[in-house]
Amino acid sequence: MxxxxxxxxxxxxxxxxxxxxxxxxxxxxxxxxxxxxxxxxxxxxxxxxxxxxxxxxxxxxxxxxxxxxxxxxxxxxxxxxxxxxxxxxxxxxxxxxxxxxxxPVLPPLRGLFGADRRLPEGVHAFRTMDDCLGLARAVHPGVRAVVVGGGLLGVSAARALAARGAQVVLAQQAERLMERQLDPVSSGLVRRHLTGLGVEVHTETRVRDVRCAGGAVHSVELADGYRLDTDLVVLACGVxxxxxxxxxxxxxxxxxxxxxxxxxxxxxxxxxxxxxxxxxxxxxxxxxxxxxxxxxxxxxxxDPDATARYTGTRALTRLTLAGDEAPAAPAPFLDLAAFGDPDPRPGDDVVQLADATRGTYRKVVVRDDRVVGGVLVGELGTVGALARAWEGAEPLPDGTPLLHLLTNDGGS
Structure with a gap:
């Protein structure tokens, strides 16, 4: 046909x-x-x-x-x-x-694939609707789950599994969660949020081995030899x-x-x-x-004669972490947004506002009078204005108090 x-x-x-x-x-x-x-x-x-x-x-x-x-x-x-x-x-x-x-990137873990090159029972990628529905069928309160990867996808998966009542361990090879988007303070707040949902977080930790019996996963082994018994393994190692x-x-x-x-x-x-x-x-x-x-x-x-061009995107990462579906006690939302480069260079101006009690954090980095990056956790009231300033890459008006970038009320 x-x-x-x-x-x-x-x-x-x-x-x-x-x-x-x-x-x-x-x-x-x-x-x-x-x-x-x-x-x-x-x-x-x-x-x-x-x-x-x-x-x-x-x-x-x-x-x-x-x-x-x-x-x-x-x-x-x-x-x-x-x-x-x-x-x-x-x-x-x-x-x-x-x-x-x-x-999805499938990491080179020993025991990950059988002779038929299929994932063992209990090991799931997390990329498609079928992946999601397969995981949903396997999850129930008390099930043990190991999430491999602590980027945006891994953090989202760990939160979702905890919301379903699973006992979740998240293993991240880097030194902090979401290291590509967040600075150490905001990453720490995300970690605190996940811990509050019952997720056990391990950073600077590499999973090296998947152990199976009868075609089904029963444990994973970390690079230091420590073994985690588990019913599920979720691979969230990027795409x-x-x-x-x-x-x-x-x-x-x-x-x-x-x-x-x-x-x-x-x-x-x-x-x-x-x-x-x-x-x-x-x-x-x-x-x-x-x-x-x-x-x-x-x-x-x-219109083939159109002058439209794609010249690149300055992407904003925005994520709502919500534990309010956990069967035990409701947990709060944690909203976060990150854009550009939140890690300052020598000579950059940095403004930070943090409230440890409320778990909120706001930071903006200014270089040559231009907003080049920032991260907000818990309070996103200024994210629209900050993102526009960053996307436009225009110099800030002369005399702009930098604190105004992070406040809705002029810094009062």
């Missing part, structure tokens, strides 16, 4: 669906091909589904006209401008857009751009599929956006750049 569409989008995640929806608004026909059985959903909110705060349908994305075609693309014929699907379907394109997303189709088709790939400012790959008829794309040396792996790329590309595909 052969079908035709002007624009074919491979991937029904946030980037692909946002692109198709915007193209529809601009009157450009687009066909989305997605391999997951579930309706397109917001992957950012999977932890809330795992925590039991949202049902899966709540995080469904508003889709374009027409449901995505379900199928797995197995190859791209660039000469014929056609993609092949696992069921034998061939789809012809005028422009092909790769929005294939990313795969890697999904580039297999692009590589097999002969497109230029480094970390991700290389694209220019018009989001073109090395083939002028193929574009790439979202987690799988690498622009100007950066593969973002975040929602904000994916949405911005989708908007720019929709404009360009609707």
């Amino acid at each position: 052969t079908s035709d569409a002007r624009v074919v989008v491979i991937g029904a995640g946030l980037a692909g669906v946002a692109l198709a929806r915007r193209l529809g608004e601009l009157g450009v026909p687009a066909l989305v091909v997605g391999e997951e059985e579930h309706r397109p959903y917001n992957r950012v909110l999977l932890a809330e589904v795992l925590a039991g705060r949202y049902a899966p349908e709540v995080i469904a994305l508003p889709g374009p006209a027409g449901e995505p075609v379900r199928g797995r693309v197995t190859g791209i014929d660039r000469a014929a401008r056609r993609v092949r699907c696992a069921d034998g379907t061939e789809i012809t394109y005028g422009t092909l857009v790769l929005a294939t997303g990313s795969n 890697r751009p999904r580039t297999g189709l692009a590589e097999e088709a002969g497109l230029a790939v480094r970390t991700g599929v290389l694209v220019d400012d018009r989001l073109r790959t090395s083939d002028p008829y193929i574009r790439a956006i979202g987690d799988c794309a690498e622009h100007d040396g950066t593969a973002y792996g975040l929602a904000a750049p994916a949405l911005e790329q989708a908007g720019v590309l929709a404009t360009l595909l609707a």
